[in-house]
Amino acid sequence: MCRYDLTDDQWGKLVPLLLPQRPSRGRPPHDHRRVLNGILWILRSGAPWRDLPERYGKWNSVYVRFRRWTHAGIWQRLLHHLQRDADVKGILDWQTYFVDGTVIRAHPCAAGAPGGQDGQALGRPRGGFSTKLHLRAEGNGKPMAFVLSVGERHEAKYLEPLLNLGRVKRERQGRPRSRPAVLVGDKGYSYPSLRRLLHRRHIQAVIPRRSDQGRPSPFDRTVYRERNKIERLVGRLKRHRRIATRYDKLAMMFEAWVTLACVLEWMDVPSWV
Secondary structure, three states, X not given: OOOOOOOHHHHHHHHHHOOOOOOOEOEOOOOHHHHHHHHHHHHHHOOXXXXXXXXXXXXXXXXXXXXXXXXXXXXXXXXXXXXXXXXXXXXXXXXXXXXXXXXXXXXHHHOOOOOHHHHXXXXXXXOXXXXXXXXXXXXXXXXEEEEEEEOOOOHHHHHHHHHHOOOEOOOXXXXXXXXXXXXXXXXXXXXXXXXXXXXXXXXXXXXXXXXXXXXXXOOOHXXXXXXXXXXHHHHHHOOOHHXXXXXXXXXXXXXXXXXXXXXXXXXXXXXXX
């Protein structure tokens, strides 16, 4: 087994959720596990597809499988299944959620896709050509949902979409759940409109008030100190070099890489440096 390959236990959790292995018609098909390990090698190393080691098969075959699974929504299916399984086991913390945003530098080869830069979540802020990742994590620091935007967009504009995503279907009957009891964010989320939004949804806001917004309002500093959990999550996601730098022209393909990294977080797969 190579450094980035899945163990037997990790593979056993994922194999029931993948597309069925196609029957052999002439040329033998590539084994799903071999292909997935090749995809993980690209995710963690950040190398071009053509540099994929031969032990994973032909690079084009692995890329085609990755693209096909992306269009089929396989990565989202894996993530939702792991989140639901964690909820059933009682290890998904619904009490406190964290939100934050981070800028991801984009390589020049990421430009040029149809739809323009805005349509592919690419922008040119002062820091340079980039994409912004808006992230929501549960109380244990596991990712629940994320949104991509162009690099110069403010985090506050994407709080409501973050709250609407990441719904977990419960074991009992009823609507899927997505609402925490407490939401923790930095001063970038300190806007009256966002506080009213959280109040309407019966979510307690643990957000410090900015100095230009009048007298500071009291907030739970003990809970706010736990915001480092989402900052550490961002650091772990960026250890995957295909995420630390965006090479994909299409936002859908880059979103697939981020979703796959979130799947590994829920499986407690170490993000090797």
